[in-house]
Amino acid sequence: MSADTPQVPRFAHGSRVPGWDDAVDLWKDPSEVPDPATTPVPEGLRDEIEGHMAKYPDRRSAAIPALAAVQREYGWCSPEGIQQAACVMRLTPGYLIAVATFYDMLETQPCGRNAVYVCTNISCSLQGADELLERVQAEVGEDPDVNVRAFECLGACDIAPMASINGTYVGPIALDEVPELISQVKAGEEPLPAKQLRRRASVDPNVPRQTPSDAPLPPEPSAFGPPMTDDAGEQVAPQEQPPDSPEGESQT
16 A cells, blocks of 8 residues: 555544454365364353353354353453354354454453443533543553443433443443542442432432432343233243244144
């Protein structure tokens, strides 16, 4: 490329994460499904991935939750973890790598286990998200255990400027609250409990809080919603339907 060729501007934050434009090795041998005999998999990771696979008629549909399980196990989607997930799912590692490199929240390079995603999309930006991101980065410093990233949009414009702290939405975050927030993150404590979205009765600050900020949260609901019930509250269908029997076989 000549020196006169115009360069595409790159920005300090946004949807482009490290590795998005890594070159592909076109001469590398195609990956194969890992051999279970030579690919040890931690039992907890195996159980979780198999549990996700049981929810779908096509095991490939469990790729994202399986990769999320790998990330929780290793702190990122490591080559070893992807190999193990591919072994359990009977897929090629290349298939899972293609999924992992597409989604911003699946890390394909080593990073801190604490994820602090500061939303920098338009609503948050207008409320000072760029300054918030700079303050968070300065407060974290060189701590390798905290992964600070700008995020294109977290879908919580009503609490701008906000951030996702290990999956917990917090906002609006004032600049002078950043030291307390990062101190809590590093100590493994609840981040700014009074400003967590899941504890709000309403986004209207004048609505009385239903529970104090230090009260325990109720159990997380199923990702698939509550079971189907009739008017009397009786469950009418199981959450996991057994597969249909092949045509001609007995249903008993």
